[in-house]
Amino acid sequence: MPTKAVLAKAKTSVRFQADLTPKEAAMLDSLKEQLEIRSNADLLSNTLAMLSWLVRERREGRIVASFVEDHPVHQLVWPLLERVAPEYELPRVQIDWTSEELASFAKHASAEPATPTPALVRILARR
């Protein structure tokens, strides 16, 4: 018979499952050891807090960096995070696609990129 505490936890928590490569699993274990975190859930919870902070900072236009006095500053450059940076953020819109258009896009997009045309090279030179 489940206790009241177990039932309460089941009601308020969401189960999360992830497939990791052996390298990622080793990284996860190493992080848990270094940070003295016991469970995957605790690690995920802390990672979420950290990622939320990074997103909030970058969204407000601040650059995330680390430094040691008298040494060059190391700036975090992470394309995923730059998606929320105000200087690069574009308004989002929904494009209506037919399934045939998506298939055509996928076929072309998975090929090697085309060589730039002379006209393209010319107009890019002006910028």
Place this chain on the structure above:
Amino acid sequence: MPLIIRRLERTDRREQFDCGDGPLNDYIRRYAWQNQEAHLVGVTYVGVESDHPQTVIGYYTLAASSIPTESLPRDAVSHLPPYMVVPVVLLARLAVHSEFKGRKVGPALLGDALGRCADIGLHIGCRYVIVDAYQTAVDWYSEYGFIPLGGAAPGAKTQKMFIDLRTVEHGRKTQ
């Protein structure tokens, strides 16, 4: 006269803009500013001449979008980045005032738009630019390397085309 391309400002004179196409005229005259500043559904860049720096002679509008990976054929997805969506930039509109046609304003705007998309792509990890072109403009976009996509909805007045930003980046390095 040198062409300056910059972000649309509230004080820009755009009520006289006439490219010969009603919806494109309406957009810059009535909606572009609101869409940019209030509704956040597109950022508009305008071309102006240096001696009339507030009079719009051409414009283009950019917005971000994405294609859900699950909607693409399975064999194509393996070639794409392992995310749930493929980020793209939509070149939503591009138009030139009729009086300035034939003066290379359109190519200058397109070059600026693609260069800007490549800059954005480098920072946010975006790979493709999509344009939904009028049928009459398909050849023009093709000249610059846009690839038409098959399978438009029956009766569609526009043609979806795309260009890979790696092609644009290659073009920038070719100069």
